[in-house]
Amino acid sequence: MVYQGSHLLSMKAIGDGHGENSSYFDGWKAYDMNPFDPRHNRGGVIQMGLAENQLSLDLIEEWSKNHPEASICTPAGASQFKRIANFQDYHGLPEFRKAMAQFMGQVRGGKAMFDPDRVVMSGGATGAQETLAFCLANPGEAFLVPSPYYPAFDRDCCWRSGIKLLPIECHSFNDFRLTKEALVAAYNGARRQGICVKGILITNPSNPLGTITDRGTLAMLAAFATEHRIHLVCDEIYAGSVFAKPEYVSIAEVIERDAPRCDRDLIHIVYSLSKDFGLPGFRVGIIYSYNDAVVATARRMSSFGLVSSQTQYFLARMLSDEEFIGRFLRESARRLAARHERFTTGLREVGISCLRGNAGLFSWMDLRHMLREKTTEGEVELWRVIIHKVKLNVSPGASFHCREPGWFRVCHANMDDETMEVALGRIRAFVRQHRQRKVKAWAANEQLRLSLPLRASTYLALSSPMALLSPQSPMVHAAS
Numbered sequence: 001m002v003y004q005g006s007h008l009l010s011m012k013a014i015g016d017g018h019g020e021n022s023s024y025f026d027g028w029k030a031y032d033m034n035p036f037d038p039r040h041n042r043g044g045v046i047q048m049g050l051a052e053n054q055l056s057l058d059l060i061e062e063w064s065k066n067h068p069e070a071s072i073c074t075p076a077g078a079s080q081f082k083r084i085a086n087f088q089d090y091h092g093l094p095e096f097r098k099a100m101a102q103f104m105g106q107v108r109g110g111k112a113m114f115d116p117d118r119v120v121m122s123g124g125a126t127g128a129q130e131t132l133a134f135c136l137a138n139p140g141e142a143f144l145v146p147s148p149y150y151p152a153f154d155r156d157c158c159w160r161s162g163i164k165l166l167p168i169e170c171h172s173f174n175d176f177r178l179t180k181e182a183l184v185a186a187y188n189g190a191r192r193q194g195i196c197v198k199g200i201l202i203t204n205p206s207n208p209l210g211t212i213t214d215r216g217t218l219a220m221l222a223a224f225a226t227e228h229r230i231h232l233v234c235d236e237i238y239a240g241s242v243f244a245k246p247e248y249v250s251i252a253e254v255i256e257r258d259a260p261r262c263d264r265d266l267i268h269i270v271y272s273l274s275k276d277f278g279l280p281g282f283r284v285g286i287i288y289s290y291n292d293a294v295v296a297t298a299r300r301m302s303s304f305g306l307v308s309s310q311t312q313y314f315l316a317r318m319l320s321d322e323e324f325i326g327r328f329l330r331e332s333a334r335r336l337a338a339r340h341e342r343f344t345t346g347l348r349e350v351g352i353s354c355l356r357g358n359a360g361l362f363s364w365m366d367l368r369h370m371l372r373e374k375t376t377e378g379e380v381e382l383w384r385v386i387i388h389k390v391k392l393n394v395s396p397g398a399s400f401h402c403r404e405p406g407w408f409r410v411c412h413a414n415m416d417d418e419t420m421e422v423a424l425g426r427i428r429a430f431v432r433q434h435r436q437r438k439v440k441a442w443a444a445n446e447q448l449r450l451s452l453p454l455r456a457s458t459y460l461a462l463s464s465p466m467a468l469l470s471p472q473s474p475m476v477h478a479a480s
């Protein structure tokens, strides 16, 4: 039944702030209809649109086997069952907040300290972003965000809170670095339109670029925020996924060492265990704010998205095992580096370059030379060929609000070595064919539609009624 236009549901409920109607989810649909499987479906679509870290989960599994007492559902841990099952304080288990604060310091190389009393829980970084948007801005007010940026920010920050995101445009000529000039231009542009800017939102390390923000830029942002009395929100969800030099610098370190005069009440960090640990299913997100009022309000709001006490209990034990965490972070960085090296070398061999990255679960691939025309339409045309003919679900730059056509984000940590080699093999064959000009004929002849045929969408809806709603939905994945 379609409720569009009726008054049964709220305007927000029937609006499309959820972002699921975007044509960019077609890649996800193509994958859902025909997923690659190394044994049963070698011709299927390979999922390269999902920023998921599957490279080191075996280490966590092993820790959990060796520590049955960390689970309240084993004979070794059952004595805690009643206490944990009844626990519902939205402050969170004290031991969880303590372990999380200690871990956040460890992930940042011990160069910043975190206070357990400032750790506020949320349902993943998704919930954290939404809570901060609620706490920091009124509907119609805006955050400035360097582009390209994580597409689901449009949903997380704007859909329910009603705030706006305005891009700070960054460009390939300086490797998409954020400059003061670009920031000032965006800030002044918003003010000329009469929009009240309440904050700057950055992701460090960046999704989709896989690069880190340097110390000087972070200090500049903190100074700008202080001067203009606006907030600085730093999403550091990939802080533990930096696998090569230069070293990672967190805003926490910058305000302690480099910008001691900045107004700390304006600084807020978002973190989560979804990426560095590969635990998106645990839904563990953190708001770490230096502002007491924000901590108090966010904590009250956290009732809407608490982390299950069972998960808190398990993680409190795992995160406080400093020896294991140190080993995990080193091994995870080693595996991420190896995967990144193999993938980007494989691309380089066929003449495809990527932005030089040292973090994250993906590469920002430059296919500008393969566009038939240097427009968003040209990018979408090439993207559709990659999805439907090469059978790789990659994400086009336009979905990250990138203004320069021809960039694509390709995730490579969500698969095993064999699948990645198949993907590289397909890219090689595609480049060869492209050189022989066959692809142009494909693109011209093929009626690549924006939406699936009716039959296919019906199949999706019927086979999985939650397909478009659950965390497994194309929407969530495409945005991951």
Ligand SMILES: Cc1ncc(COP(=O)(O)O)c(C=O)c1O
Pocket (backbone or CB within 6 Å): 051, 123, 124, 125, 126, 127, 150, 203, 207, 235, 237, 272, 273, 274, 280, 284, 285, 479, 480
């Ligand atoms: C920059 C960024 N922030 C937030 C999220 C959402 O993470 P979570 O699973 O913790 O909600 C993602 C997921 O891809 C992300 O890349």
